Amino acid sequence: MRDEHKLRAQFRTVEDGAATGLAVLATVLVVAPLVAIFIYLIYKGASSLTWSFFTDVPRPVGEAGGGMANAIVGSAILLALGSLIGVPVGISGGIFLAEFGRGTKLANAVRFTADVLNGVPSIVMGIAVYSLVVVPQGHFSAFSGGVALGIMMIPTVCRTTEEMLLMVPNAVREAALALGVPNWRSVLSITVKTASPGIITGCMLAFARVAGETAPLIFTAFGNVGWSERLDEPIAALPLQIYVYALSPYDDWHRLAWAGSLVLIILIVVAVSLVRYVTSRGVLKGAS
């Protein structure tokens, strides 16, 4: 009888240890691919990050050298266009959710739809924008790519703006109203301004997310081997170029794909770290 108890206790200790070990193993297995991806990106990409990578357009196949200047500029244009569409609409939606619609059925429905829209595959966004913008226009264009990216930014910006505004204490709003400030001024210059570090980081998060999107650009921005800044012409984009180069059979293009990925990932890591830094420091300095 005593032995049985002892055995049982031993078994439970072993079981506990095994569970701990498995959890640690899982964590290691999850961290491993990230480390592997980063090491490969730096190992393969760093050597190609020369000055000409940022200033040259791609050379024809077979010629060594060349860069991705057109893709970098193209990505910048697309992202600027996307932000122009996504950020104002997203922030306004967030203001509605936090300031005007708290607890209403409409606000709950909007919040739910935003979350669901966030999970819609980007390729579906791509074909929807294709039939909404590209088909009526009759050709692929930078404008349609910007629209696709902008639509994808709206739900993320909207939800983070709402969360940040909810953190602003009510006393701040009341103080503004007590001074006789109209409600719209109070929302824009007091509440939104108090939460602005958080809102800006939310926008950066959305920005970083769409910066790497490839699928919605395949049938909208389409890509371009040459230099283009026009909004009504197909335009190159960094992730699109990486995709094309990665599947090409040329070593020189593979080299460029790694370098382009390194640039993209640095951009994203900086954005995510900044977000983390700002949110960990407390979004609303001095307001609480």
Place this chain on the structure above:
Amino acid sequence: MPEIRISQTQFQPETGSPDGPPPEGAPSYEVSAVRSYLLKRGNSAIADRGFHWLMVLCALTIFGIVVLIASELVVRSQLAWSKFGFDFFYKSFLDPYSNLPLYWDPVNGHFSALPFLYGTLVSSFLALLLAVPLAIGVAVFLTEMCPGALRGPLAFITELLAAIPSVIYGLWAVFVLVPLLREHVNPWLIKLLGWTGFFGADNPTGLGFVAAGIILAIMILPIISSLTREVMTAVPHSQREAVLALGATRWEMIRMGVLRNARIGIVGAVILGLGRALGETMAVTMVIGNSPEIHRSLLANGSSMASVIANEFAEASGDLHLSALMELGLALFAVTIVVNAFARLLVWAVTRGAPASAH
């Protein structure tokens, strides 16, 4: 002295009904008497109303986007729908010469979604099979076992994993994962498990469902583990203490006190991960092999719904081809909406009554 207007106020800043339940997660929002008095003074009512409706309009665009996407996809897929109807999703054609089933033949106008449905399902479930145990392991480690100093950096790393663009995962998979599978893992799988029929030796490229499943697993891990973590932190501390007080070991505490209470939310997290996996495009397109066929072997080339759209849409050979691809897109849209909505509801059901900070 400025005149203070007190009367004529139709402006109502608080549309929230006071008797409704308080919004989840938000700090309870009571309107103090002072505040409602100040708001009711009717200061610049027109500008305020205008601003209010502008914000409502922007919020409504989110509905607008969903409706626009759905209607465009429905309209543009009419051609394929009227030609094939529901057969599109489960019938195949027969090649008159070789007597083999034929699924996707743009040249002769045969379109069947069967191989793509199969490819999407197989790669997604393979990904879930690999990702779910790992994700729960990570979440358990981070919430219950991890020393405080490690928690921040590890959470940051999983966050980074979620932020890497899928095209970079694809690039890494093409040049690192696929060669690794081809040289080392696949021969071993074939030798060990070849008898089951799931690991045939007829694909020397290393591409295929296994490669797609692994890269998908890496990509959906962060979302599953971060949501699981959220749900686990929402379990009240008293539950853990009660189980520990009965003399349980730490693992028994996690199993009985935490995982059992959080199980609905964890299921929600897993379904959300499934939603991501179903629609993931670029990385899958780069490693799945892209052939519209159905093979029993998991090492064979396949194709998913998203990957066939990415590959063929820009150079579709005719209206019917385009329309069939649109219909695939519509199916993908509908499935991901349903899966996401269901998962969100499950996660909300668990985290709604959560304490503000459980740790």
